[in-house]
Amino acid sequence: MAKEILQLTVNGQPREDAVAGNLLLIDYLREVVGLTGTKMGCDGGECGACTVLVDGRPRLSCLTLAASSAGRQVETIEGCARGGRMSHLQQAFHEKLGSQCGYCTPGMIMAAEGLVRRTPAPTQAQIRQALGGNICRCTGYVKIIESVEAAAAESAA
């Protein structure tokens, strides 16, 4: 299948890759760029595990063609830490036990990251709304919501 040149930014780094037109964004990130932090869960847009940010907004990478992200800023879980230090959200998920098996966690954190950038002090209802499309099958959601609340509070401090 013919390939085309895809130019975009992944976690702040400009990239240029030859990709097939039918390549999904999640496969591009995992197989081409090598960023395996983004997880494939349901594989059909129903669980949110593959959530990344495109131009700062949450996007399901399993339903997005890689080429549709041309010229855009893509951010994954690998881009959250700065200078070897976890982001407030990552730290809060760690400390508040928002992560158990961890498989859904990258998607949870990226969806939450999209929320707190636009709404730095979200209400619990806003957090529930923003994470409504993300499924966790082991922790339950109380600790996850508490983690986002704690991260927002830490960022505001």
Place this chain on the structure above:
Amino acid sequence: MEYMPEFTVARPSSLAELVAARRANPGAHLLAGGTDLVANIRRGIVAPEHLIELTHVAELQGIAETSSGGLRIGAGVTLAALIEDERVEATFPVVVEAAHAVAAASHREVATLGGNLCLDTRCVYYNQSEWWRAANDYCLKHRGKICHVAPKGDHCFAAFSGDLAPALMVLGATVEIASADGKTRRCALPDIYTDDGLAHLRLTADDCLLAIDLTPPEPGLRTGYAKARVRGAIDFPLAGVAVALRRCGADLAELRVALTGTNSCPLLIEGTRDLVGAPLDADTLERLVGLLPKQIQPMSSTFTPPGYRRKVIANLTRTLTSRMFDEAA
């Protein structure tokens, strides 16, 4: 999920380029947000040779005020943009309410108004993986010879599951459609649908939904949308109802009710005019609910039985209409 088949993708940036792309790629599928189409491609339900991505077509974008004081909403406007638009919220809150009820926040970032209106019909025997459908000898809607919902018939009962259509129908929305020659035409929103799960859109293969036009609502109009679904945060409707009404003193002065999830197309319920001019008492509400059974046809196309959905749609209609009437006082 399955492998991704091979296809080409065109990315026009104007209506003229879109028309040219469709001429060059007969049978091409239109790709907007992809939240339904890409999932269907991955399930092997749709196998396009060509896709035309609509994201960059300028004529499909934007929300603009019209000279009549209404709004023209581009079919390519995302549901997130629709929800965030203060003019839509202020003038047509039921549109925002219905948009909020679609899937989850991450879907709404890319899902479009046009995509929701043109959403493929859904069925538990259709929206499954290739191996699941193959093991069931497929179904009438795709590759098979019988409808597993009604095996003795020759009709597909897959249900229309968009949330925006009923909300727009009770507002009297019209749609702009671009044809293959680039000319545009208008029609009332209900006119683009027909109650057939195999082909529920009256649009031709070359048509493209351009925009939705809304005229200013009548003063005092109260509107609302209610939806039943299995998973509150994300699911398609088991049944959805939109209501628009006005009251004059103690009497009902106007009433429009539209449904989704019950048939292969959204329905603007007939007969509601006969209920106006009287108070919305228990008798009138039961007459309203009594209009439904002959017009709706929920089948075993979801994980819940038709009888349950009949009860749900009656209860949603009764409670939402009653609430709107009380709020209009």
